[in-house]
Amino acid sequence: MRIALLSCFYPFRGGISQFNASLYLELGKSHTVKAFNFTRQYPEFLFPGKTQYVTKDDDAVPIESDDSLLDTANPFTYGRTYRAIRDWEPDLVIISYWMSYFAPSLGYIARRLRKRCKVISILHNVVPHEPRFFDAPLTRYFLSGCTGNVTLCDEVAEDLKRLSPKALNITLFHPIYGHFGEKMPREEAEKALGLKPGMRNLLFFGLIRDYKGLDILLDAFGKLDSGYQLIVAGEPYGSFVKYRNIIDRSPAKDRIRLFTRYIKDSEVKVFFSASDLAGPPSRSPTQSGISAIAYHFEVPMVVTDVGGLRQSIGDCGTGLVAPKADADCVVREIRTYFSDANLKTLCVNSIKAEKDRLSWRTFSKRLLEFSDNLYKKI
Helix, strand or coil, X not given: CEEEEECCCCCECCHHHHHHHHHHHHHCCCCEEEEEEEEECCCHHHCCCCCCEXXXXXXXXXXXXXXXXXXXXXXXXXXXXXXXXHHHCCCEEEEEECCHHHHHHHHHHHHHHCCCCEEEEEECCCCCCCCCCCHHHHHXXXXXXXXXXXXXXXXXXHHHHHHCCCCCEEECCCCCCCCXXXXXXXXXXXXXXXXXXXXXXXXXXXXXXXXXXXXXXXHHHCCCCCCEEEEXXXXXXCCCHHHHHHHHHCCCHHHEEEECCCCCHHHXXXXXXXXXXXXXXXXXXXXXXXXXXXXXXXXXXXXXXXXXXXXXXXCCCCEEEECCXXXXXXXXXXXXXXXXXXXXXHHHHHHHHHHHHCCHHHHHHHHHHHHHHHCCCC
């Protein structure tokens, strides 16, 4: 089968790019796959981080792609991208979608390609984490070009049904990332990060955005005793001032270690190898890409009961779920985890049980089975 993937790939960085690269490599084991990349993902003024691109010293895996095609801010490139994919004659086109900004460009291309082949979207979000009034109509426009859709949790599937009741869909949970290397000895990781040994280490990892609830975790951490350390690792998506103010007021500020920058792939294992418990106490996620990394390193998570996190973490027994995005609720779950000697073993065993179900092999196999069945419904 000839499969075209349209989305962001290397040299763009971030979770979506990593997801696309892993899917590309897995599908490429059995099929002819071609990546069609963006030439520009966002205009710089819309991107509050330092850069959208990997740096020279980053070791992200390059994916060969046609990277001179889609400029999402330039409508004149939409037709060019459509024609390039059309002329390659794919049997299936897979498009990753996560925010309505991309709907005009990806929707234009998908609606035209659908007349020639199947188009499947992978919906990381249907309703964005920080929704706006124009999100729904733009997303409907994109969805009208898709033969079928893959959602990564039931919460996103429900959002899809509310927005487009007739949309064909399958839910396949986020696979586990495996390209970050093996877990290091804890003592070595702690030394590399300058951490005090013998402490209970909590980890906040990933882009620092309002909806991820770092402020909630900082408040919760201030209520814990002196046996805990908090590691904050990730690039701020905008201003860090409000978090800095919380840290400066915190009675536990001397036990908070900040690594507020983009974390290279080669560094990821250091942070997770040093940690006992990970997770953003989020306000409004639908699913968490961080769990795919935590599972790889067999680090349990503490999350909040929002979006699909109870389903993907709590119901699977791979971590703890606070009933609300509230500091008191989060600190209670953290204390529960460390007060029960058997809980870590139970969570880690549950993570191990999930690893095969959440492999890229299983994800790709089920995606293609879903695609095959779409022939009968077109």
